[in-house]
Amino acid sequence: MDTKTLIIGLGNTLLQDDGAGIYVAREVKKQIQDCHNVDIVEASLGGIGLLDLMQGYDIVFIVDAIKTANSVPGRTLRCNVEDLGKPTYASGPHFLDVRTAVELGTRCGYKMPRHIEIFAVEIIDNTDFSESLTQEVEKAIPLLAAEIIAEIQKGS
Amino acid sequence: MKKISIDPVTRLEGHGRIDIFLNDAGDVANAYMVIPELRGFEKFAQGRRVEELTDITPRICGVCPEAHHMASTKACDNVFHVDPPPTAKKLREMFYSAFYVADHTVHFYILGGPDFVMGPDAPVAERNILGVIHKVGVEVGTKVIESRGKAMDIIGMLGGRKIHPTFGLPGGVSKKLSEEERRQVEATAREEIEFALFTLQLFKDVVLANKTYLDMILSAPFTMPTYYMGMVDENNKVNFYDGKIRVVDPEGKEFVKYNPADYLDVIAEKVEPWTYLKFPYLKKVGWKGIVGGKDSGLYQATPLSRLNASDGMATPRAQEAYEEMYKTLGGKPVHNLLATHWARLVELLYAAERLLELSTDPEITNPHVRNIPTEKPTEGVGVVEAPRGTLTHHYTTDERGIVTKANLIVGTTNNYGPISLAVKQVAQAVIQKGQDITEGMLNRVEMAFRLYDPCFGCATHTLPGKMPLEIRFHDEAGNLKNTLSRNL
Numbered sequence: 068m069d070t071k072t073l074i075i076g077l078g079n080t081l082l083q084d085d086g087a088g089i090y091v092a093r094e095v096k097k098q099i100q101d102c103h104n105v106d107i108v109e110a111s112l113g114g115i116g117l118l119d120l121m122q123g124y125d126i127v128f129i130v131d132a133i134k135t136a137n138s139v140p141g142r143t144l145r146c147n148v149e150d151l152g153k154p155t156y157a158s159g160p161h162f163l164d165v166r167t168a169v170e171l172g173t174r175c176g177y178k179m180p181r182h183i184e185i186f187a188v189e190i191i192d193n194t195d196f197s198e199s200l201t202q203e204v205e206k207a208i209p210l211l212a213a214e215i216i217a218e219i220q221k222g223s
Numbered sequence: 224m225k226k227i228s229i230d231p232v233t234r235l236e237g238h239g240r241i242d243i244f245l246n247d248a249g250d251v252a253n254a255y256m257v258i259p260e261l262r263g264f265e266k267f268a269q270g271r272r273v274e275e276l277t278d279i280t281p282r283i284c285g286v287c288p289e290a291h292h293m294a295s296t297k298a299c300d301n302v303f304h305v306d307p308p309p310t311a312k313k314l315r316e317m318f319y320s321a322f323y324v325a326d327h328t329v330h331f332y333i334l335g336g337p338d339f340v341m342g343p344d345a346p347v348a349e350r351n352i353l354g355v356i357h358k359v360g361v362e363v364g365t366k367v368i369e370s371r372g373k374a375m376d377i378i379g380m381l382g383g384r385k386i387h388p389t390f391g392l393p394g395g396v397s398k399k400l401s402e403e404e405r406r407q408v409e410a411t412a413r414e415e416i417e418f419a420l421f422t423l424q425l426f427k428d429v430v431l432a433n434k435t436y437l438d439m440i441l442s443a444p445f446t447m448p449t450y451y452m453g454m455v456d457e458n459n460k461v462n463f464y465d466g467k468i469r470v471v472d473p474e475g476k477e478f479v480k481y482n483p484a485d486y487l488d489v490i491a492e493k494v495e496p497w498t499y500l501k502f503p504y505l506k507k508v509g510w511k512g513i514v515g516g517k518d519s520g521l522y523q524a525t526p527l528s529r530l531n532a533s534d535g536m537a538t539p540r541a542q543e544a545y546e547e548m549y550k551t552l553g554g555k556p557v558h559n560l561l562a563t564h565w566a567r568l569v570e571l572l573y574a575a576e577r578l579l580e581l582s583t584d585p586e587i588t589n590p591h592v593r594n595i596p597t598e599k600p601t602e603g604v605g606v607v608e609a610p611r612g613t614l615t616h617h618y619t620t621d622e623r624g625i626v627t628k629a630n631l632i633v634g635t636t637n638n639y640g641p642i643s644l645a646v647k648q649v650a651q652a653v654i655q656k657g658q659d660i661t662e663g664m665l666n667r668v669e670m671a672f673r674l675y676d677p678c679f680g681c682a683t684h685t686l687p688g689k690m691p692l693e694i695r696f697h698d699e700a701g702n703l704k705n706t707l708s709r710n711l
Contacts, residue, residue, distance in 0.1 A: 079282050081279065081282050109386075111282055111288075113286060114286075115329055115333075115368070116386070118368065119372060119375055119385060122372075170353065171364070171368070172368070174353055175356065175361060175367075176361055177368065194263075196266070196267045
């Protein structure tokens with residue numbers, strides 16, 4: 068059976084570098100327009116909303132901006148969803164992170180993707196209003212897109 | 224004066240925290256919730272075409288974008304002075320009812336449920352949705368996700384996609400409902416009614432049948448009389464989509480009932496120097512500080528407020544649930560903050576019943592779903608009940624429809640003062656001199672904040688999102704003496 072892959076570009080394109088994940092997804096879509104069994108969506112969602120998207124896929128790549136303790140803007144990172152640590156027990160729907168959402172789906176007996184990987188680009192700030200990216204992050208978009216495409220081609 | 228800080232920092236935009244000030248005797252003197260809510264959307268909207276705002280403003284929140292979409296759509300109707308055809312209004316309300324079913328279901332099981340089903344003193348590792356599933360059964364967890372999923376399918380069906388649907392337009396909606404789709408909505412609605420009834424029964428069996436929980440609901444720290452706000456129809460029954468805004472006083476008497484366009488005659492906002500978020504209050508009562516009661520202009524806008532401000536529910540089974548709630552809690556209005564969770568379930572049942580009513584309405588598949596605007600755009604206000612409170616969008620444009628000014632009062636904004644007051648009340652009750660601070664005390668303070676399900680988020684995700692909580696205790700000299708924290 069063919070492997071079904073979903074690429075989710077996450078972010079808010081009104082908040083400058085917060086939209087990085089969506090721009091990467093658009094770049095991937097431009098380059099793999101007729102790729103069989105690969106779907107690409109843009110989402111500005113949190114937590115449980117991601118479960119809706121993941122249903123029915125074997126592999127999911129989540130593409131997102133990330134802020135770390137020592138952020139180097141434009142640096143790209145990859146990790147599996149399990150690498151995000153333990154589920155963090157949300158105190159409300161606004162605080163349900165992807166790790167906990169995946170755990171929730173699994174515990175409820177949902178057929179979750181066998182592999183969920185995060186592709187991220189580091190940013191400094193996601194609170195400025197702008198519909199364009201900062202220079203360092205913009206340079207990272209095609210690089211991260213290329214990593215994702217390479218991963219897809221490896222699997223096909 | 225000692226200061227205790229609770230820092231629910233990470234998931235909020237910028238830094239939000241709760242500061243608790245102890246006096247020298249060690250009792251809580253005051254508590255403040257400091258929030259830097261991002262008001263940037265009001266500025267960002269300027270210079271945009273007004274009809275774009277139905278697509279832009281949903282990005283204020285990744286959990287309840289439908290509420291902003293609907294308020295914005297209604298504001299655009301009024302900017303263009305166009306009245307949508309009846310079928311369009313019914314389809315909008317159908318869409319909105321589906322949203323309420325999804326949102327309220329998830330909210331109860333992920334937020335309210337853990338505190339009651341597991342208990343406020345349960346270990347953190349168990350006091351969450353995963354603990355609830357373990358206690359009530361995996362099949363319940365599955366039903367929660369399925370129930371939400373089916374409701375979101377309706378959103379996607381009507382709006383073209385579940386994520387930021389393109390549904391509302393000035394003068395109507397973007398698509399009609401086919402008979403096949405109508406049958407799907409009807410079938411889902413019937414299932415959602417059953418699940419809402421199940422959830423209400425679960426609440427009764429697990430919460431109300433437990434004297435400890437019932438006592439907590441009725442306890443003084445969690446009792447806070449204020450004014451109450453909610454949208455009502457022409458019969459003063461709760462309506463999430465359209466109507467007038469009704470406010471009742473702490474004794475339950477109608478204080479004012481206003482048209483959405485007149486909100487500035489009723490509500491003003493107080494600026495305090497120590498927080499970026501302004502405090503809405505009732506103009507005619509006046510700003511008296513962060514205090515409750517009839518002489519203070521603070522009001523609440525929550526599921527409980529909506530029920531308090533109404534004369535009932537417009538659907539039969541929700542009305543029964545409404546009557547049972549008020550009978551159990553001693554009549555109207557109810558000032559017990561934790562009853563908000565119960566009120567939310569009454570609303571869940573109403574939303575499901577309303578979904579069924581609309582899906583079986585003879586007009587619902589009528590193809591006439593939009594009246595094209597013909598008037599010059601000027602100014603308009605759109606109000607809906609967001610799950611977390613009355614949501615107001617107010618736009619002013621030039622003659623081309625370019626936004627010159629936008630004002631948004633988000634659901635949670637209404638509750639900013641009451642949240643601070645509730646936290647202070649509970650903190651005063653649980654943090655007393657000479658006592659060690661326990662996890663249970665910390666959680667009770669957090670419960671006072673959490674029952675409002677505050678929506679301060681403007682971004683839509685984080686890796687990982689969490690609710691870190693820290694209480695810092697300082698001695699009289701201001702030195703950090705002790706810290707109680709979690710999720711940091």
